[in-house]
Amino acid sequence: MVVLSVPAEVTVILLDIEGTTTPIAFVKDILFPYIEENVKEYLQTHWEEEECQQDVSLLRKQAEEDAHLDGAVPIPAASGNGVDDLQQMIQAVVDNVCWQMSLDRKTTALKQLQGHMWRAAFTAGRMKAEFFADVVPAVRKWREAGMKVYIYSSGSVEAQKLLFGHSTEGDILELVDGHFDTKIGRKVESESYRKIADSIGCSTNNILFLTDVTREASAAEEADVHVAVVVRPGNAGLTDDEKTYYSLITSFSELYLPSST
Numbered sequence: 001m002v003v004l005s006v007p008a009e010v011t012v013i014l015l016d017i018e019g020t021t022t023p024i025a026f027v028k029d030i031l032f033p034y035i036e037e038n039v040k041e042y043l044q045t046h047w048e049e050e051e052c053q054q055d056v057s058l059l060r061k062q063a064e065e066d067a068h069l070d071g072a073v074p075i076p077a078a079s080g081n082g083v084d085d086l087q088q089m090i091q092a093v094v095d096n097v098c099w100q101m102s103l104d105r106k107t108t109a110l111k112q113l114q115g116h117m118w119r120a121a122f123t124a125g126r127m128k129a130e131f132f133a134d135v136v137p138a139v140r141k142w143r144e145a146g147m148k149v150y151i152y153s154s155g156s157v158e159a160q161k162l163l164f165g166h167s168t169e170g171d172i173l174e175l176v177d178g179h180f181d182t183k184i185g186r187k188v189e190s191e192s193y194r195k196i197a198d199s200i201g202c203s204t205n206n207i208l209f210l211t212d213v214t215r216e217a218s219a220a221e222e223a224d225v226h227v228a229v230v231v232r233p234g235n236a237g238l239t240d241d242e243k244t245y246y247s248l249i250t251s252f253s254e255l256y257l258p259s260s261t
């Protein structure tokens, strides 16, 4: 088995979710279709609620920023004029959400709505999050060795907690010391990793970030964070240069902590 030694200065392991702890197939085949199939009904049912109105406002603001993009779907401002107007507005939000999802966009607005929509499915037990078999045993071992474990995903913190709280391994939320999402910044920007270190109260070089996406690894590395790229079934392939440049692991069990036995 390949073994990757974790540098002695590392005290925090920062984990991506999709493609790292969790199969991309679970996200693409279960989580995302749930949104596409239910978004219209969800908006119709929850439209009057404060939370839903906040989600729509955020999506509208994002749509304004996206207006210059090819195929962008605008969301008109509410005029408050009757049932037809409401149905048109809901349809515009549905079309905007589906357009963003067709591009796998990671906007905070989209991720916030998705998190709120998944809540019902997870809490009713209709959905359970999948984790690769090596994840939970490794995280337990790291924590026993004194490591802190944090999550940094484009999925909203609320969605992250749903996944960890309702998984095929049971409620594993207690294994996580804290969560970060795109509210702290985009995963492909190095500043986000500096802010995460500040928020945790450590230096960037105390963090080891595990991700499947080399653009994220590169941004983290630019901030002096240690990185390893996780190669999982179903993940996007890496170029030969990326394979040579990055430390690669195919399972969390390949990480060796000098402090553990």
Ligand SMILES: CSCCC(=O)C(=O)COP(=O)(O)O
Pocket (backbone or CB within 6 Å): 016, 017, 018, 019, 027, 031, 106, 111, 114, 152, 153, 154, 155, 156, 159, 160, 163, 187
């Ligand atoms: C944690 S929510 C489900 C996944 C998701 O919506 C997503 O965008 C995952 O992105 P990641 O940064 O974990 O690769």
Ligand SMILES: [Mg+2]
Pocket (backbone or CB within 6 Å): 016, 017, 018, 019, 020, 211, 212, 213
């Ligand atoms: Mg990922």
